[in-house]
Amino acid sequence: MKLVMAVVQDKDSNRLSDELIKADFRATKLASTGGFLKAGNTTFLIGTENEKIEELLEIIKDNCKSREQLVAPISPMGGNADSYVPYPVEVQVGGATVFVLPVEQFEQF
Amino acid sequence: MKLVMAVVQDKDSNRLSDELIKADFRATKLASTGGFLKAGNTTFLIGTENEKIEELLEIIKDNCKSREQLVAPISPMGGNADSYVPYPVEVQVGGATVFVLPVEQFEQF
Amino acid sequence: MKLVMAVVQDKDSNRLSDELIKADFRATKLASTGGFLKAGNTTFLIGTENEKIEELLEIIKDNCKSREQLVAPISPMGGNADSYVPYPVEVQVGGATVFVLPVEQFEQF
Numbered sequence: 001m002k003l004v005m006a007v008v009q010d011k012d013s014n015r016l017s018d019e020l021i022k023a024d025f026r027a028t029k030l031a032s033t034g035g036f037l038k039a040g041n042t043t044f045l046i047g048t049e050n051e052k053i054e055e056l057l058e059i060i061k062d063n064c065k066s067r068e069q070l071v072a073p074i075s076p077m078g079g080n081a082d083s084y085v086p087y088p089v090e091v092q093v094g095g096a097t098v099f100v101l102p103v104e105q106f107e108q109f
Numbered sequence: 110m111k112l113v114m115a116v117v118q119d120k121d122s123n124r125l126s127d128e129l130i131k132a133d134f135r136a137t138k139l140a141s142t143g144g145f146l147k148a149g150n151t152t153f154l155i156g157t158e159n160e161k162i163e164e165l166l167e168i169i170k171d172n173c174k175s176r177e178q179l180v181a182p183i184s185p186m187g188g189n190a191d192s193y194v195p196y197p198v199e200v201q202v203g204g205a206t207v208f209v210l211p212v213e214q215f216e217q218f
Numbered sequence: 219m220k221l222v223m224a225v226v227q228d229k230d231s232n233r234l235s236d237e238l239i240k241a242d243f244r245a246t247k248l249a250s251t252g253g254f255l256k257a258g259n260t261t262f263l264i265g266t267e268n269e270k271i272e273e274l275l276e277i278i279k280d281n282c283k284s285r286e287q288l289v290a291p292i293s294p295m296g297g298n299a300d301s302y303v304p305y306p307v308e309v310q311v312g313g314a315t316v317f318v319l320p321v322e323q324f325e326q327f
């Protein structure tokens with residue numbers, strides 16, 4: 001038995017929840033802020049048998065890994081037109097920080 | 110020294126807090142959602158000496174274990190009378206998912 | 219690799235965050251309540267290499283340790299003047315409860 005603690009960006013949190021349910025993993029979500037990742041984030045607690053760790057890490061990676069995204073320009077709307085960038089820009093989104101912890105005893109009541 | 114992480118339903122959370130204080134356990138509560146349990150839940154962090162683990166698990170079990178509860182019928186009040194059930198129904202409430210984690214070092218400053 | 223879980227008072231939380239960033243530690247903060255400490259508190263999750271544990275514990279201790287603070291008297295303002303204390307009083311503030319957990323696997327995606 002392992003306890004996986006995964007800190008992921010809020011924007012990936014719902015998709016990760018859905019994929020975990022489909023794959024029969026049970027997760028608890030804790031609201032968390034700052035730190036490992038720049039934007040708002042969610043900390044998942046997921047208990048799993050040892051032999052399913054690789055499958056679980058694969059699901060987290062597939063749904064949360066750091067990647068570049070094109071962001072459409074936002075029209076200045078009365079703001080400073082000097083800082084207006086008239087073409088899409090690439091920003092880094094996503095990313096997951098994952099700790100696999102040993103569990104000495106697991107109980108469900 | 111162990112760190113016990115227990116996910117319990119919100120409805121059992123206050124009673125568990127009270128019983129832990131009575132038994133001299135110190136707990137921190139984290140707001141958590143979804144996952145292991147269907148309704149809103151709370152994640153307890155409880156540090157304890159090895160020899161008190163059984164006592165602690167007993168308190169969690171006694172206050173949070175999954176059980177059936179009779180729910181009184183709710184009058185339809187303008188809702189769809191077709192779905193109105195005029196007798197009490199049994200629903201599953203409670204339940205706790207508990208991880209006991211080894212602690213390598215414990216400090217209080 | 220270790221995962222440090224530190225429960226600290228809210229009033230020390232921002233200063234601890236700043237000092238952790240300066241020292242190149244990455245922390246995630248979880249909103250937490252009650253228990254180990256009397257006032258509102260924050261739970262920090264901090265991943266670190268084994269050789270930096272002592273440095274990390276030193277930072278937590280320096281910024282959060284339990285200490286006495288003089289609190290200026292608050293004028294009764296229409297309250298019960300009998301309970302008014304016309305001189306500063308010492309109260310206990312701060313404090314940190316810290317668990318160092320072993321990590322079996324650490325991944326960043």
Ligand code: NI
Pocket residue numbers: 058062
């Ligand atoms: Ni894949």
Ligand code: NI
Pocket residue numbers: 167171
């Ligand atoms: Ni009992």
Ligand code: NI
Pocket residue numbers: 276280
């Ligand atoms: Ni010092």
